[in-house]
Amino acid sequence: MTATPPQPESPLVPRAHHPAPRAPHVGRPARHALRDTLALAALPLVVALALPAAFAGGGTRRWFGGRAENQRAEAQAAKDAAAAAFYELDTAQRDLRISIETITAVDDSPAARRAVADFQAVSARIDEVSHQYIQAVDAYDLDRDDLEASAASQARTALTRAKDDLTNVKRELDRFGDSLGPLIGKAETQLARLAPAVERARQGLLAASNALDAVRGSGLTADDLAARLAALGPELTKLNQGAGQHGVPQTLERAERVAQQAEAVRVEAERLPERAAEIDHRLVSLRTRAQALTTRAEQVEPVLSELRRRFAAACWQDLQHVPDLAERNVEQAELKLREARAARDDQRWPDATALLSTVRALLNTTDESVSAAGDRLRRLNAVQKDPQQEIDRTRFAIRDAQRLAMAGRNTPDPRHARPLDDAVARLDRAIGTLEGRHPDYWHFLTETEAVRQTVAQVVSQIRDDRGAGH
Template sequence: MSAPGGTSWWRRDRDAPRREAAAAREAAAAAMLELDAALADLPDAVAAAEEAGPPAGGRRAHHRIPAPDSLTRDWRDLSTHADAVIGHYLQALSGHDPAADAEPGAARAAAAELGAAAAALREVHGQVQRFRDQYGEVLAAASRARAAAARAVSATRDAVATARAALDAAGAAGLADPGLDGVLADAERLAAGAAADLAARRAAPALDAAEKGRREAEAAAARARALPERAAEVRRGAASVRTRREALGTRHERLAPVMSELRRRYPLTAWSDVERAPQRAAEALAEADEALTALEGALGAPVLDVPAAAALLARVRAAAGRVDDEVRAATGRLQRLDAVAADPGSLLGEVQRAVVDARRFLGGLPEERARRFRRTFEDLARRLPPLEEAARGRRPDWGAVLREAQSIEDGLDRLVRTARAD
């Protein structure tokens, strides 16, 4: 007699152990796949979480969350137990050949061992899920930090490549900035170090190094892209200082008659500080010529070292400025002496107004504050009558008169500024 479906009852009973063994094998394989998926990212995430922590000085960066001490212990226990359960499953799987399951005894043993393995695998999977629930925030933060570090390493490499391309383009145009080679080499070194840190599961140092390298590479790219405009500015500046150099020669020649007038009309004490103006101006003019010659050579080279040319241009301008300063100082001294000799009352009036203004200022202060500055004011004010006497004497020393007038005015100015800030 046959059972429904055409299978004899005795055959159905004989096949039952084999079907149970196959079902147990499938259940165990499914549990193993599920556990393997749950464990796949945990070793890296835990390693990253263990590495992450408060940075130096106790401050926490936004991408770091310190891992609790229990995480390492719990992960060690969990991973050790999971390895043992997986080992038992693999042993059970290798110890039961599906071809031998036709024998009822072997099939029942396979079903029992593989069923137990499946249950153990599912139990570990539950433990993994509880571990994730407990440490999810730390693990997620570590994963974000690792992802951020990976993006930063990639961005740094891109920034270095961009900077290198910009520097190559400038070189093709005959422009150079030798300092950029070192900057790019440093950025490349930082990128390589960041990649090594990332591979060694040190996400935080990798991110720091990568960000520093990216900033250096971006700065280098900006400098490289700016070379054409900087070179144009240097060329315009060179044309300007050539014209200025011609004017400086004429101005320097005017110093001789100015110094002659000073020597003829006033004692040395009145202009001793500008006595060497012609020599200092000549030295500055010679430096301007030397730098200008070097600048012309740099501009005529096959490849223009832009920073070096800019430094030479700045040197020419600084030297030319010193020539102007010396000529202005000597000329101004003669004009000032002539003015005070012709009209000493004008100078005295300026000092008198400064005294009056300071007195009014102190008068508007609270008595306690004004008292602290009154002695200084009175000392300065007492110097005005002797100044007037010296200026109106028979043979005034106009240099001494000018210095004393300036000293009084400077002292009053300091007094007012100090009182205001008090």
């Protein structure tokens, strides 16, 4: 705004980026008159009222009575009111400019860019009415001894109009300032978060560094964690350079990211001794398990021999590969255990963990295969001794599903009845395979199990349909 005093620099935006608007040219007498007017407006009321008497008693100027003096007094009052309006507008614009600088330093959204453009438009209007006000002040010297009544009247009219224009623009500026409430609130919120966020990042880096030092003091190298912490060094440098250089949103995002990554390093560093101990324990445990599986695998061949001797080939052919598979898997597991041991000694923790997971998967597969042979012999012995138990178990499941399908109905839903009828027929066919000299007991067992699974699916469908109100 014209004739705006120098403003304090924004803590976020360099002063060079926001130069103060230049005041229009004002003549020397006008500047003196404006300065005197602003000084008079700033005086206490009692002093201001005493000034006319002081001038009257000095005898240094001629005073004309009557209408001319009344017009002069009215013009002077208009001049004082215009000066006060000018001062209020200047102060409001200065305060609002600081708010705009705060918004632009924090927010680059379309709404923020519109606010900047709107402020520039209002400022142009302020410059216009301020220039008109100064022209009115320059045009009339109210201190002249020979000031005519007509000139004083013209001055009063011009200064009153200038005051009204200044007041109207002040209202426009106030309305614009009120509309900035959400943007200013958002900017102030981010600024309030800035310092704590940066401090959290710094403290997080310090805590991670201290945790890493403690781990190294215990004899663990933690090279991967040290590398991750070192990679955060440039980020800390940018945080120290401040938001004025890198922007508030970017600095906030950087501070939060650094804090999270530093916290992750700290947690892993503090857990590293426990992780090392856990890996040591898994090495011992998995080696013991591999040895036990080697012993169990040796017992598979006798089980297969009994299966071959007592049951049809279909009951055991799929188990022929178990001994060889168990031997290969155990050998592979022992090789991976040695590699895991070497990785642990080199403190390559991710490699050691991955290798131990591979060992566990190999041993799980071997355990299932070895167990399958013994489980097969047990189930075949049971069904050979008493197949009726398996038959009754399956029939009960079918009848229970049929009762559920008929509950509250005269006829069953075809979607439920058809698969249940098929299950009955399938069970009858499975029972028929038990006839003959060498029954396929394993086929019988897999068929009855498949029938029960089908029945269970029908029961689940019936309950879902009734739950949905069908």
